[in-house]
Amino acid sequence: MGHREDLLEGAKRCLLQKGFARTTARDIVKESGTNLASIGYHYGSKGALLAQAYVSLVEGMGDAFEGGEAGLSATEPGSLERFQEVWSNIIGTMRQPGSLWHLSMEVVTMGDQLPEVRDHLARAQREAGRGLIPLLMGGREEDVSDETADTVGMLYVTLMTGLIAQWTFDPKTAPGAEQIAEGLRQVIAAATKR
Template sequence: MGNREDLLAGAKRCLYEKGYARTTARDIAAAAGTSLAAIGYHYKSTEALLNLALYDAIGEMGEKMAAALAAAGDPEGPPLQRFEVIWRSIIDSFQADRQVYAATLEIFGQMDRMPDLRAAFADGIEETRGWWAKTLHDVDVRTDEKTGRALGSFYQALMSGVMIQWLIDPDHAPSAGDLVAALRLVGEESR
């Protein structure tokens, strides 16, 4: 590996160990075994390098989750059964990739000052909304935008809330079974 790759690997290690806001250029250079000047030479700024490291970490996490979800359950099964299987995999990822979720959550409050990062996250959220609608309800947002966005936004909001609960208090955060039970209750009350 060269300095560029070492810096990216070092930045990812720092994200996992220290988080986004607490990682300094010195931390990254030390983790990568390079000089501070190498960050500016290869990435222009520490922020640009950290953002790339975060994108990479999220991409790796997304690939693992996609593989787990593809292997999970019967795609033709009942919706609540698919929902529970999918949520079990997602909650497992909250535990396995806790540092990446925490680093992501850490920068949400800074998004107004990071327009490139904000745009990338907005694109990711939009893509995920479409995935939710298609996976759980077989609704394609390209052909039924209103329904697809409504369903996808609901599940995306649920994911954000459950993720925060798992990061803050995993001992009391809802399980996949708890979410299914809650959906059943809401469904019964709405009749």
Template sequence: MGHREQLMTAAKRCLEERGYARTTSRDIAAAAGAPLGTINYHYGSKEALLNQALLESLRQWGDRALDSSDEPDATTTPGERIVAMWARMIDSQLTERQLMVASVEAMAQAERSPEIRRQLADALEWSRSSLAADLHGLDDIEPSEETRAVGSVHSALVAGLTQQWLVDPERAPSAREVAIGLRAIARDLEGDA
């Protein structure tokens, strides 16, 4: 494994162990067993490396949350698939807490860094399409207004649930409660239509 890959692996580990805000270039270089200057050589800056490491980790986390291989069979209804995905996502709040903390820290950094903001915005846009496609079968190649709206609602729920599970895990909603709430909201919206 070359320095580039070692740095990426080390950055992911530092994100888990130290968080986004507390990870230094020296921490990453030491964890990678690489000279300090290799970070700038391969990634341009510590922030660029951490951002890429965080985004890769979040995509992997999203893939695991969307993985439906543990569902019984193809007769699973869309509603059951959605509740199962929310259950996996909520379970991951416990098993991958440090990744969730690092993502919140990165969001705060985006206020002062146009590069971080752009990278996170691109990742959010990608996740909107992916969520709509994976959970609802909507087109993610040529997304419609509906595709973007559905993905945006799921994305907002992920962000909101993450905050609730980080701050108050004992009272944060379960996947079942999220489904109950969404059904109630949908009924009210249908009544207005």
């Protein structure tokens, strides 16, 4: 690995250990075995590096969202059963000790103090939604239109952000996938009665 990759891996470890606000450039350099100048050279700033490290950590969750090695079952893409299965897998990642999702809440609550990180992650939301759509509805990520990413994808991102907040704030009463799927069933039933 070169300095760029070493920095990214070091920043990921720092984020998981210290979070955004407490991670210093010197922490990243120590963890990565690189030097301070390489942060600016490869990423432009510590904030940009931390944001990229967080995105990389989230992208690494894809297998867990799909159910790990077992993958998604034979549930029909776009069905309520698939919806419940995928959200059950996602919620499973929130239940894990040391879950990386607490970092999302840190950005939400400290966004004014971490503007570069917040701005980078805000731009990444469309792609996050685009990535969730094939998991829940089938198809390929590269075939998801911008309009679908901006509507259905953002609905999924909003649901995920709310779940992260619930599971961070009060995991004992946070909803499970069964509750969310049942809530969606009731919304659909009410909408189709008219």
